[in-house]
Amino acid sequence: MKKLKKMLVRYLEKIIYMKNRTLNKRQTIKSINLKYLEKNREVCKYFFDTFGYIKIENFFNKKEMDVISEEFNKTMEEKYNNFQKSEGNLLYPQILEYNEELTRLLDLDKTKLLVETLLGKDSLYLGSDGNCFKSPTPWHRDYLIKSKTCKMLIYLEEAAIDQTALSVIPGSQFTEDAYSSFLTNALTWPEPPALGGFDEKGFLGKGHSPLNSGGNNVIPQHIIPTSPGDIIVFNHNLIHCTNASTWNRSRRLMGLHFGRKDKVEELKEISLTEMNSFKLENKYGPYVMNSKSKNIQSMIKPLKDLKIKVEGDFSGKYATQSKSAVEFSNKHKNTIYKSKINEN
Ligand SMILES: O=C(O)CCC(=O)C(=O)O
Numbered sequence: 332m333k334k335l336k337k338m339l340v341r342y343l344e345k346i347i348y349m350k351n352r353t354l355n356k357r358q359t360i361k362s363i364n365l366k367y368l369e370k371n372r373e374v375c376k377y378f379f380d381t382f383g384y385i386k387i388e389n390f391f392n393k394k395e396m397d398v399i400s401e402e403f404n405k406t407m408e409e410k411y412n413n414f415q416k417s418e419g420n421l422l423y424p425q426i427l428e429y430n431e432e433l434t435r436l437l438d439l440d441k442t443k444l445l446v447e448t449l450l451g452k453d454s455l456y457l458g459s460d461g462n463c464f465k466s467p468t469p470w471h472r473d474y475l476i477k478s479k480t481c482k483m484l485i486y487l488e489e490a491a492i493d494q495t496a497l498s499v500i501p502g503s504q505f506t507e508d509a510y511s512s513f514l515t516n517a518l519t520w521p522e523p524p525a526l527g528g529f530d531e532k533g534f535l536g537k538g539h540s541p542l543n544s545g546g547n548n549v550i551p552q553h554i555i556p557t558s559p560g561d562i563i564v565f566n567h568n569l570i571h572c573t574n575a576s577t578w579n580r581s582r583r584l585m586g587l588h589f590g591r592k593d594k595v596e597e598l599k600e601i602s603l604t605e606m607n608s609f610k611l612e613n614k615y616g617p618y619v620m621n622s623k624s625k626n627i628q629s630m631i632k633p634l635k636d637l638k639i640k641v642e643g644d645f646s647g648k649y650a651t652q653s654k655s656a657v658e659f660s661n662k663h664k665n666t667i668y669k670s671k672i673n674e675n
Contacts, residue, residue: 332354338343364388372448378512379481381447383504383569386555390441390562391485400559402432402489403583407461413648415454421647424609426461426585428616433459436587438624442483449481450639456586456630457598458605458615464582467541470550474567475506478594484563487583491556495577498541498552498555504566514570544575562610590630595633602634610641 360367360378368375368387378384379615391399406429407414427433427453436442446454457480459574473482490496503510541547552572555563565571567588590598602614613620619627626634 340469343413351622355377362388362436365390368445368448372444375414376448379564381497382501384499384501384555384565386557386561386563386564387445388558389560390445391560393560393664396487396559398432399403399436399485399585400583402587403461403487405452406430406433407553407583411463413627418420418465419463420650421463422609423461423647424605424611424645425458425616427587428619429458431618433585434618434622436621437627437630437663438622442587445483446481447632450479450589450591453592454630455590455595456590456615456619456627457590457602457634459587461585462575462583462653464577464584465579467577468571469510469541470500470570470571470572471569472503472506472568476568476597476601477506478591480567480588480590480598481564482567483587483589484565485585485587486557486561486563488560489558489587490555490582493576495573495580495582496554498547498554498574499552499565500551503570504568506568507521511568531642540571542576544578547572555608599634599637602637603639606637608645610643610645611639612640612641631671 360374363371363378363385365374375385376548407421407423408428409429410423410428411417414421423429427436474480485499486497489493500514502668503514504510539547539550558561579665608613614634615631619631620635622628
């Protein structure tokens with residue numbers, strides 16, 4: 332009897348040990364690629380929900396990246412002559428929607444799987460932008476909103492840890508808690524990006540702007556290096572930047588934005604704000620608007636008819652926020668922004 336009891340205890344100990352081993356394995360995710368996403372959707376969702384971002388390695392293969400890079404260059408070039416040599420940063424709102432090949436990215440099964448995993452079944456496409464950046468980017472959030480949205484960020488060049496890699500502050504996407512509010516007070520957004528980062532209002536000490544070489548070193552941050560093909564998907568509320576080692580080296584990147592259909596009222600509001608800032612008459616560009624794909628049409632339906640009247644063209648330089656963007660963010664911000672703004 333004693334022997335049997337001992338055997339039973341040993342058996343139970345073994346089961347507990349095996350169970351813990353599986354748990355430990357799960358807790359130390361080293362890298363996530365498409366296969367991992369397909370098999371572990373729940374883990375990926377909770378990773379994104381907890382930290383506010385997720386990096387998927389090799390999401391696009393080499394062939395796909397070659398097409399993306401070529402089409403990106405072609406479309407950018409049509410708008411901004413010699414864009415890689417131009418001074419300063421350039422932004423092309425709706426870039427994907429002005430290119431037939433790039434528009435196909437929205438229709439890939441893996442894009443659908445990813446967005447559904449992170450945001451749920453009824454997702455909404457919010458538009459895109461193409462960028463050629465020369466400077467580092469100060470600490471900011473892309474949006475400051477209540478509903479859950481995400482941006483798929485595709486870097487077209489290598490973004491090494493000590494060069495152009497994106498830095499994030501994990502967990503800062505929960506904009507209404509004390510931690511995130513504290514960080515919000517230290518940001519420049521929605522002020523002109525040129526003003527810098529954490530030094531502006533003296534939180535976390537002065538002089539720690541990502542725009543100054545070495546100036547951002549003491550700020551706690553998680554740096555996410557990427558190679559072409561990798562993507563970073565982050566919650567628009569997440570605080571992020573890139574550091575000063577990047578001055579004058581051009582880096583091309585594209586952002587695809589998604590939200591949830593059941594939050595369309597808030598998304599309508601931020602869409603109008605952006606359309607106003609970028610002087611866009613329609614929410615989407617032609618290839619997306621006229622797409623024959625049922626999936627794409629379903630993803631744009633709630634915002635497809637959004638229209639505004641605009642005067643003039645967007646220059647591609649994004650230095651100041653429009654009045655409506657500032658008003659929108661002030662509605663959500665604890666510290667009201669009062670300094671000089673663009674009257675557009
Ligand atoms: O400067 C970068 O590479 C990061 C760009 C960025 O802040 C963004 O995509 O929101």
